[in-house]
Amino acid sequence: MIFVTGDLHGEHDIYKLDHLKEQIGSQLTRDDYVIILGDFGMIWSADTKYGYLDDQIRLKEYFEEKYPWTTLFIDGNHENFVHLKKFPSKKWGGARANFLSEHCIWLRRGNIYTIDGKTILTIGGAYSIDKAWRRPYISWWPEEAITRSDINKAKRNLAAHKNKVDYILTHCAPTPIHQTIARQEKFTPHSHGKKPETQNEALLQEINEIAGFKRWYFGHYHIDREFEDGRFVCLYNQVQVLHDDKPYNPVTK
Numbered sequence: 001m002i003f004v005t006g007d008l009h010g011e012h013d014i015y016k017l018d019h020l021k022e023q024i025g026s027q028l029t030r031d032d033y034v035i036i037l038g039d040f041g042m043i044w045s046a047d048t049k050y051g052y053l054d055d056q057i058r059l060k061e062y063f064e065e066k067y068p069w070t071t072l073f074i075d076g077n078h079e080n081f082v083h084l085k086k087f088p089s090k091k092w093g094g095a096r097a098n099f100l101s102e103h104c105i106w107l108r109r110g111n112i113y114t115i116d117g118k119t120i121l122t123i124g125g126a127y128s129i130d131k132a133w134r135r136p137y138i139s140w141w142p143e144e145a146i147t148r149s150d151i152n153k154a155k156r157n158l159a160a161h162k163n164k165v166d167y168i169l170t171h172c173a174p175t176p177i178h179q180t181i182a183r184q185e186k187f188t189p190h191s192h193g194k195k196p197e198t199q200n201e202a203l204l205q206e207i208n209e210i211a212g213f214k215r216w217y218f219g220h221y222h223i224d225r226e227f228e229d230g231r232f233v234c235l236y237n238q239v240q241v242l243h244d245d246k247p248y249n250p251v252t253k
Helices: 015-027 049-066 148-160 175-185 199-210
Strands: 002-005 033-037 070-074 089-092 095-101 104-107 111-115 118-123 167-170 215-218 225-227 232-234 239-241
Touching: 002 015, 015 239, 033 167, 049 095, 049 104, 095 111, 111 148, 118 148, 118 199, 148 199, 175 199, 175 225, 175 232
Parallel strands: 002 033, 033 070, 070 104, 118 167, 167 215, 215 232
Antiparallel strands: 002 239, 089 095, 095 104, 111 118, 225 232
């Protein structure tokens, strides 16, 4: 079984995984998966020996000892990319992935993975609205942005799959969905504390225009809401089961 949920922000929003364990954890094994839609944030410490050690301790405590499933995640805009890239990369699910521990795996941008028989395109990344108040390579990393190279890689892999996958997982949303959220949440590109439209959304829209998919899941906006009759689903507090027929199958806060 595959579950998907929104941002963790390290331990700040990890309660949703605790709730999942309390509800059905006894029924899950390492062959079940929980996918985090960016802003994983468990690898965050400054680039020091002891900070890196603290991250390793948290990984073991949560993902090897506490949770019975295998945790997968795409990157968001709040990640320490310098540390993430230190973890070993190997082929998994048909593409390269980085193993933070045996049961905690970073799914890289532009790859298509086959997980539990489902094909899943992953494209992490987004823009930090608060980067002016953060310190480069201490609390903000420029690798957060989706690049042209990421999208070209995704397009090549899609072409090899005849431009069809079962699911697309991203951190932010393609332009039309972003604009719908902007209207509903009543923010503008210059709203302080909101999510401005950036090149990231436009690049994802290129994928939206060519890809066939059953459902597109994303995080970033800190809401739980579906769009276009459930074809696009934004998650934050909820944990949902990937399901071909039912767009909304939540484990709620």
